[in-house]
Amino acid sequence: MATELIPLAAALKSMKRANSGMTWIRQKHVTAFLRNLATAPKISHDTFDELPDSRTREYVRGLLIEHGVLPQRNAFLIRYESWATQAMERVSDPQNLDVIRRYIRWHHQRRMNLMDEVPRGTFLRAKQEVTVAIDLLNWLTGHDIKLPELQQSHLDVWQSEGPTTRRIAERFLKWAIKTKAAPAGLTIVPHRRGTSPRLPKIGQDKALQQIIHTNALETRDRAAAILILVFGQQAENIARLTWDDVTVTEDLVTIQLGTTKIALPDPLAQPWRELAANPGHELTAAHPNTKWVFRGTSPGRHIHPGHLTTRLSKLFNTRAARLGTLHELTKLAPVAIIAETLGYSPTTIERHATDSASAYARYIAAVNESVLHESPRN
Structure with missing residues (x-):
């Protein structure tokens, strides 16, 4: 059974900094876990499930999946x-x-x-x-x-x-x-849409300028922030991006968010060029050949969306920024085009467009009211 762990040992040796892998494996709790695993009659997901639940158990499971010892599972x-x-x-x-x-x-x-x-x-x-x-x-x-x-x-x-x-x-x-478990006609008071805070246009512009012109965030965080502030993307969708979705050439950087590829002009493209040149996985055992743009700490997994939003919170609230961006985008293009380009459902974009139009209507009404109350001399 111990021979099934050979791919894991080989992966640790192939790391660019193999000492870090050996340092990890020498930790008492890791050594104890691997010793228990080595005495099991065979390696399978059932074997792992029978061992005490721990982060080490799931990390080693992920490593063995990534290196083909265990099959993928849902x-x-x-x-x-x-x-x-x-x-x-x-x-x-x-x-x-x-x-x-x-x-x-x-x-x-x-x-x-x-x-x-x-x-x-x-x-x-x-x-x-x-x-x-x-x-x-x-x-x-x-x-x-x-x-x-x-x-x-x-x-x-x-x-x-x-x-x-x-x-x-x-x-x-x-x-x-x-299913007739409860009487008909009952309702829960729903959440009122449009009540979530939005980052205003001036706040979006300020955050974007900080990302482009300062080193307030690391390269991969700057790349992710651009997708939120410019294209209103959700952190969960950003985390799932692979390098198959991104094309970086000497002349152009494109990203596919919906059905079409979007070209990023400079200086928005610069963080993506830097990320492509130095993706950061560096032959680690957890990510030997990863396609994830934003790799995570778990083997073969992308970054946790919650971890990504926490990192970006140094500059802005990601939800408020996303809602603010969608609010502004619906003023610039038809609903169908925005939905198809950014990978949203038309219903979602329609809701933002309605809200945006309503806000504009309130603005016009306020202006008219002001004009009506002006004196003839003015």
Whole structure:
């Protein structure tokens, strides 16, 4: 069985700085883990699952996947199944446990099983929806209310007493009504669109100038920031970019975000040229031949979107910047073109366009009101 670890040892030796790999492997907790692994009858995902859960376990698993010892697997689906098993232990009423089990299995897991690879966003949303659903069901149990007896007044009290994330229960409620687990006609007060803060145009311009003309951020962070401030891209989509999506020549840098390639003029192209010349993986064991533009700390994985937004938060809030950029872009081009070019759904861009037009209409109304109140002399 130990021979199956030879590719891992060879990968560590092939690193540009092999000493860093040996330093890692000599750590007590790493040595102990590898010793346990070496005594197992065979290396498989089941073998790893039987070992104590730890960051070392998942890191070594990732290394072996990256070097062909273990097959690829739908990691977020496995993680969700494990998480859901533990989450169900928090349900306080047996009848509600049956409801939440069906919700997990037939609403979330069935959809995930149809995916080639479950995206991180889908995994996180599913966890959040189940968490809020359990919160609602436990609240009902605490107030001696059965789900089939749920009334709108109960829902209103529950939602008003808790955080704004309770609105996410709307998705569980729709499923419960559809499956006749809850009475029809119940609603959750939805989130009012357009209430999230936007970075104004002057703030966008200031942040972009800092990125272009200063060293406030590292090269890869500057490259990512440009995609948010200029093209309104989400951190999750930026993190998934590969070098197949980027073309760097002596004359031109292009990036494919939607269906067409977008050319980056200088000086916006400069951070991307620097990143292409020095991508940073440098033959590490975790990323021997990676295609990820923004490599992560886990073997074969791209950067965690949350980690990327944290790095960029030194200069701006990524969500506010993205919303501000989309707000401005909808003033400049038709919805269909923006959606197709940037990889957004037309519905999403239409919503921003409507909001942008509404803001402009309010501005015109304010100007007209001002003119009407001016004196004839003025």
